[in-house]
Amino acid sequence: MIILNTIEEIREQVKKFKNEGLSVGLVPTMGYLHEGHESLIKRASKENDKVVVSIFINPTQFGENEDLDSYPRDLERDTIICENAGADIIFNPNKEEIYNNDFSTFVEMNNLSNELCGKSRPTHFGGVCTVVSKLFNIVKPDKAYFGQKDAQQLAIIKRMVIDLNFDVEVIGCPIIREKDGLAKSSRNSYLSEEERKIATILNKALNHAKKIIFDGEKNSNIIVEAIKEVINKEPRATIDYIEVVDSVSIKPIEYIEMSVLVAIAVYIGKARLIDNFTYEV
Amino acid sequence: MIILNTIEEIREQVKKFKNEGLSVGLVPTMGYLHEGHESLIKRASKENDKVVVSIFINPTQFGENEDLDSYPRDLERDTIICENAGADIIFNPNKEEIYNNDFSTFVEMNNLSNELCGKSRPTHFGGVCTVVSKLFNIVKPDKAYFGQKDAQQLAIIKRMVIDLNFDVEVIGCPIIREKDGLAKSSRNSYLSEEERKIATILNKALNHAKKIIFDGEKNSNIIVEAIKEVINKEPRATIDYIEVVDSVSIKPIEYIEMSVLVAIAVYIGKARLIDNFTYEV
Numbered sequence: 001m002i003i004l005n006t007i008e009e010i011r012e013q014v015k016k017f018k019n020e021g022l023s024v025g026l027v028p029t030m031g032y033l034h035e036g037h038e039s040l041i042k043r044a045s046k047e048n049d050k051v052v053v054s055i056f057i058n059p060t061q062f063g064e065n066e067d068l069d070s071y072p073r074d075l076e077r078d079t080i081i082c083e084n085a086g087a088d089i090i091f092n093p094n095k096e097e098i099y100n101n102d103f104s105t106f107v108e109m110n111n112l113s114n115e116l117c118g119k120s121r122p123t124h125f126g127g128v129c130t131v132v133s134k135l136f137n138i139v140k141p142d143k144a145y146f147g148q149k150d151a152q153q154l155a156i157i158k159r160m161v162i163d164l165n166f167d168v169e170v171i172g173c174p175i176i177r178e179k180d181g182l183a184k185s186s187r188n189s190y191l192s193e194e195e196r197k198i199a200t201i202l203n204k205a206l207n208h209a210k211k212i213i214f215d216g217e218k219n220s221n222i223i224v225e226a227i228k229e230v231i232n233k234e235p236r237a238t239i240d241y242i243e244v245v246d247s248v249s250i251k252p253i254e255y256i257e258m259s260v261l262v263a264i265a266v267y268i269g270k271a272r273l274i275d276n277f278t279y280e281v
Numbered sequence: 282m283i284i285l286n287t288i289e290e291i292r293e294q295v296k297k298f299k300n301e302g303l304s305v306g307l308v309p310t311m312g313y314l315h316e317g318h319e320s321l322i323k324r325a326s327k328e329n330d331k332v333v334v335s336i337f338i339n340p341t342q343f344g345e346n347e348d349l350d351s352y353p354r355d356l357e358r359d360t361i362i363c364e365n366a367g368a369d370i371i372f373n374p375n376k377e378e379i380y381n382n383d384f385s386t387f388v389e390m391n392n393l394s395n396e397l398c399g400k401s402r403p404t405h406f407g408g409v410c411t412v413v414s415k416l417f418n419i420v421k422p423d424k425a426y427f428g429q430k431d432a433q434q435l436a437i438i439k440r441m442v443i444d445l446n447f448d449v450e451v452i453g454c455p456i457i458r459e460k461d462g463l464a465k466s467s468r469n470s471y472l473s474e475e476e477r478k479i480a481t482i483l484n485k486a487l488n489h490a491k492k493i494i495f496d497g498e499k500n501s502n503i504i505v506e507a508i509k510e511v512i513n514k515e516p517r518a519t520i521d522y523i524e525v526v527d528s529v530s531i532k533p534i535e536y537i538e539m540s541v542l543v544a545i546a547v548y549i550g551k552a553r554l555i556d557n558f559t560y561e562v
Contacts, residue, residue, distance in 0.1 A: 007446060011448070100443065100444070102392075102440070102530070103444050104390050104391045104392045104393055104440055104444060105388065105389070105390050105391075105410070105440065105441045105444035105445055106388070106389050106390075106391070107386065107387070107388050107389075107445070108386070108387050108388075108389050109385050109386050109387075110385045110386075110387070111383075111385045112385055129386070130445075133445050134444075134445055134446045137445055137446040137447050137448060138446045140448070159383070159385055159386065160386045162381065163381070163384050163385060163386035163415075164386055164388070164411075164414050164415055164418055165288060165415045165418040165419045166418050167292070167418060167421070249383065
């Protein structure tokens with residue numbers, strides 16, 4: 001495995017792969033890798049001849065008062081995880097390599113980006129779409145892998161690939177959880193020991209919602225209220241949103257009819273955690 | 282030469298070219314081709330093994346009260362021009378092929394798109410960037426050709442290619458003019474016989490500005506006023522803008538120091554015509 005820092009180097013390397021007829025899978029990450037990322041790299045390694053993992057904390061997807069500066073990093077540990085999971089290249093550019101001084105172009109999305117996380121993070125998905133467009137153009141992967149944990153991001157990237165005609169297959173991969181059900185996330189590192197225990201409330205609330213849907217409940221409001229009731233039992237958990245939406249369009253739905261995404265964002269202390277499940281009728 | 286209407290067909294055809302190691306040049310147009318387009322196609326044909334001319338009247342680059350519906354079209358004549366100029370493929374998709382019903386993604390540009398034509402056409406360059414991004418992703422050209430007549434568009438596309446890391450070389454080609462100096466444009470077809478004569482005022486005014494710059498004038502205001510004076514002699518010409526800007530950043534400049542773009546937009550009757558020249562100090 002090699003680590004490359006410049007666009008020129010990665011382009012040259014990928015060109016060599018393509019000239020040899022090898023397929024390339026891309027796993028875009030912000031580093032501080034956990035078993036969620038690991039599962040993406042492993043899957044990419046199974047389905048492609050070569051795997052590129054990008055590690056770049058993308059400033060344009062952070063809002064003004066968000067955690068850009070404190071976002072956790074550990075390239076040494078990330079390197080070991082990538083190597084063991086079957087990556088061939090880590091692409092680890094610095095900020096200037098990705099955003100030049102006169103940078104002026106943004107990929108923006110209407111509709112899908114205004115719901116859920118887009119409400120409390122209005123510039124977030126523009127930043128995501130912009131950097132993913134850049135990574136697609138730099139690496140030119142055959143397939144790109146994203147976690148279902150960021151369900152809205154996955155839906156948005158799928159939409160962007162269709163809309164802008166990227167010749168990339170986007171593959172969503174299942175949420176990986178801790179033993180007690182907490183969805184793996186780099187931001188879990190913000191949690192104190194006590195908060196870490198409280199954080200299981202997200203998964204518990206979603207499991208409760210799953211149960212009442214399995215039992216026949218189709219009314220979104222009732223499902224939202226049921227989730228709210230579970231989370232509100234925990235005084236140190238603050239709800240950002242609880243929503244029942246169409247899993248493709250991310251539009252709120254009143255009654256569950258087709259493929260649905262139940263998504264929540266909850267503050268535990270300073271950490272804003274998200275979790276979700278999808279349900280096909 | 283063949284005409285293809287679907288993204289799938291053109292992708293398949295270009296893939297065949299690439300597998301044979303052939304280079305591909307793209308000339309994006311809205312059709313109703315004139316000698317300006319012809320010069321782009323000829324140049325592309327010299328510099329590439331295969332040439333794709335896209336003909337697509339892009340709705341997203343027209344404002345609400347602009348000339349989308351009346352924009353001139355003549356595919357039969359365009360086909361002959363393309364064939365004679367050395368094109369291999371015309372890509373002529375319909376609106377639905379390019380913009381699906383749930384289309385939600387836009388490529389937007391700050392800074393460069395707010396000046397000149399961006400002032401009177403605020404959504405124009407977002408539409409241009411979006412459709413050109415799509416065409417780049419569909420055709421994956423090695424080189425793409427744009428006319429210097431649309432100087433701001435050319436600067437914006439060069440900026441976009443850098444910012445989003447498109448692996449495409451953007452080539453600007455000189456303005457082609459009628460014998461009396463009028464810049465060739467599909468929109469010249471809107472002019473009545475009388476307006477056609479009046480329209481030469483744009484080139485005359487720019488030639489006057491060129492002369493005073495050659496004679497040593499460096500003050501933008503004086504250059505703008507000199508152009509204004511020439512155009513205002515023609516009562517049926519209405520100035521939209523006259524600007525002296527940096528030819529890369531499109532930012533207004535007070536004194537000519539480096540590479541400068543002198544650009545004007547003038548209404549002659551209902552037709553909004555543009556013209557420009559660049560000057561390297």
